[in-house]
Amino acid sequence: xxxxxxxxxxxxxxxxxxxxxxxxxxxxxxxxxxxxxxxxxxxxxxxxxxxxxxxxxxxxxxxxxxxxxxxxxxxxxxxxxxxxxxxxxxxxxxxxxxxxxxxxxxxxxxxxxxxxxxxxxxxxxxxxxxxxxxxxxxxxxxxxxxxxxxxxxxxxxxxxxxxxxxxxxxxxxxxxxxxxxxxxxxxxxxxxxxxxxxxxxxxxxxxxxxxxxxxxxxxxxxxxxxxxxxxxxxxxxxxxxxxxxxxxxxxxxxxxxxxxxxxxxxxxxxxxxxxxxxxxxxxxxxxxxxxxxxxxxxxxxxxxxxxxxxxxxxxxxxxxxxxxxxxxxxxxxxxxxxxxxxxxxxxxxxxxxxxxxxxxxxxxxxxxxxxxxxxxxxxxxxxxxxxxxxxxxxxxxxxxxxxxxxxxxxxxxxxxxxxxxxxxxxxxx
Ligand code: GDP
Ligand code: ZN
Numbered sequence: 157x158x159x160x161x162x163x164x165x166x167x168x169x170x171x172x173x174x175x176x177x178x179x180x181x182x183x184x185x186x187x188x189x190x191x192x193x194x195x196x197x198x199x200x201x202x203x204x205x206x207x208x209x210x211x212x213x214x215x216x217x218x219x220x221x222x223x224x225x226x227x228x229x230x231x232x233x234x235x236x237x238x239x240x241x242x243x244x245x246x247x248x249x250x251x252x253x254x255x256x257x258x259x260x261x262x263x264x265x266x267x268x269x270x271x272x273x274x275x276x277x278x279x280x281x282x283x284x285x286x287x288x289x290x291x292x293x294x295x296x297x298x299x300x301x302x303x304x305x306x307x308x309x310x311x312x313x314x315x316x317x318x319x320x321x322x323x324x325x326x327x328x329x330x331x332x333x334x335x336x337x338x339x340x341x342x343x344x345x346x347x348x349x350x351x352x353x354x355x356x357x358x359x360x361x362x363x364x365x366x367x368x369x370x371x372x373x374x375x376x377x378x379x380x381x382x383x384x385x386x387x388x389x390x391x392x393x394x395x396x397x398x399x400x401x402x403x404x405x406x407x408x409x410x411x412x413x414x415x416x417x418x419x420x421x422x423x424x425x426x427x428x429x430x431x432x433x434x435x436x437x438x439x440x441x442x443x444x445x446x447x448x449x450x451x452x453x454x455x456x457x458x459x460x461x462x463x464x465x466x467x468x469x470x471x472x473x474x475x476x477x478x479x480x481x482x483x484x485x486x487x488x489x490x491x492x493x494x495x496x497x498x499x500x501x502x503x504x505x506x507x508x509x510x511x512x513x514x515x516x517x518x519x520x521x522x523x524x525x526x527x528x529x530x531x532x533x534x535x536x537x538x539x540x541x542x543x544x545x546x547x548x549x550x551x552x553x554x555x556x557x558x559x560x561x562x563x564x565x566x567x568x569x570x571x572x573x574x575x576x577x578x579x580x581x582x583x584x585x
Contacts, residue, residue, distance in 0.1 A: 163258060166584070228272070266578050269566065277527070281297050284369060364520045371413065
C-alpha cells in the first residue's frame with residue numbers, strides 16, 4: 157500500500173468545522189505543499205493553505221508520524237472552516253498532489269488493522285461507537301474498542317496452546333514412562349473441563365451483550381383502535397432526535413427506536429403490520445412480524461371503553477383512561493396516549509424491565525454474532541479435545557480451538573469477514 161488516501165472525516169458541510177484526513181507516505185508532503193511547512197507533530201498549528209497561488213483557508217493542521225498514528229501511517233489532519241467551497245477546494249488541492257486519491261469507506265481503519273495498530277474486535281468496537289445511540293451501547297463499544305475482548309480471546313488462545321504443549325510433550329514419552337504420560341493426560345482433561353465450564357458461561361452471556369448492541373424489542377399488540385400507534389408515538393416523542401420511520405410504511409412507523417434510560421429498545425407497532433402488495437414493504441413487514449413474534453417484551457393494550465385484553469402480553473395497558481375510569485387489576489397500567497397521563501410510570505416500568513434484563517453496568521463482551529460463533533467453535537473443539545481417545549487427536553482438537561480464538565482478534569482466518577466489517581464504516585473513518 158504505497159498510495160496516500162484523503163477524505164472528509166467530519167459530517168457533510170456546511171458545518172462550523174470540517175476535518176480532512178490524509179494518510180500514507182505522501183501525507184506530510186501534501187501538508188508541506190499546501191501549508192508551506194510541516195508543523196511540529198501531534199499539536200494543532202495555524203497554517204494558511206494555498207493551492208496554485210490561491211488562498212483556500214486558514215486552518216489548524218496537525219501531523220501524526222506513523223506508526224504511532226490512528227492509521228499506523230503518516231497521518232495529517234486539516235481542521236478547516238466547514239463551508240462547502242472551503243472543503244471542496246482543499247479536497248481538490250489535496251487529491252491533486254502526486255500519489256494521493258480519495259479514501260474508500262473505512263480505509264483508514266483498515267490500514268490501522270493491516271499495520272497491527274488495532275485488532276479486529278477494536279475495529280468492530282469503533283464501528284459500534286460511531287453508531288451508538290444510547291449510553292449502554294456507547295459503554296459497550298468503548299470496551300470493545302479498548303481491546304477488552306481481543307485480550308480475552310488471546311488469553312484463551314494461550315490457555316489452549318499451553319494445554320497443547322503439554323499434550324505434545326506427552327507424545328514423546330517412551331513405553332516405560334506410560335504412567336507419567338497418563339498423569340499428564342489426566343491433568344489436561346481436568347483443565348479442559350474447567351475451560352469448558354467458563355466458556356459456556358461466556359457464551360450464555362452473549363445474548364445479553366447482543367441485546368445491548370441491537371436494542372431490546374418490544375411488541376405493542378391489541379385490537380384495532382385501542383391506541384397502539386398513539387402510544388408508540390407518545391413514548392417515542394421524548395426521543396424526537398432519534399425517531400426514524402422505517403421507509404416503505406405509509407401510515408405508521410412499524411419500528412420506533414427509544415432510549416430507556418440509557419438502554420436501546422425498539423417499539424414494534426403491530427398495527428402497522430398490514431398486508432401489502434409492495435414487495436419491498438412486504439420484506440420489511442415480514443421482518444417486523446418475525447421480530448414481534450420473538451420480542452423481548454409483549455405489551456397488550458386495551459381501551460378503557462372496553463377493558464378486555466386479548467393475547468397474553470407480559471405487560472397489560474389500559475389506554476384512553478381519559479375517556480372512562482373502570483376498575484383496573486393491580487398489574488395493569490392505566491395510561492392515556494392523548495393526555496400523557498400514566499406515561500411517566502410506563503416509561504419507568506419499561507426502564508426497570510430493560511435494566512433488569514441486560515444489566516448495562518456489567519461488562520458483556522461477546523456482542524457480535526461473529527464473536528459468539530468463534531467462541532462456540534472453540535467450545536466444541538475443546539469438547540473434542542476432552543473426549544479425545546488419543547493424544548494425537550487431542551492435540552489436533554486443541555489446535556482447532558486455538559485457531560477459533562485467534563479468529564476473534566483477526567490474527568488468523570478472517571479474510572472472508574473483513575469486507576463485511578469494514579463496509580460498516582463511512583468514508584473518512
Ligand atoms: P391503533 O389502531 O391501536 O394503533 O390505534 P390508534 O393509535 O391509531 O388510535 C385510534 C384512535 O384512538 C385515534 O383516533 C386516536 O386519536 C385515539 N386515541 C388513541 N389513544 C387515545 C387516548 O388515550 N385517549 C383518547 N381519547 N383517544 C385516543
Ligand atoms: Zn395504528
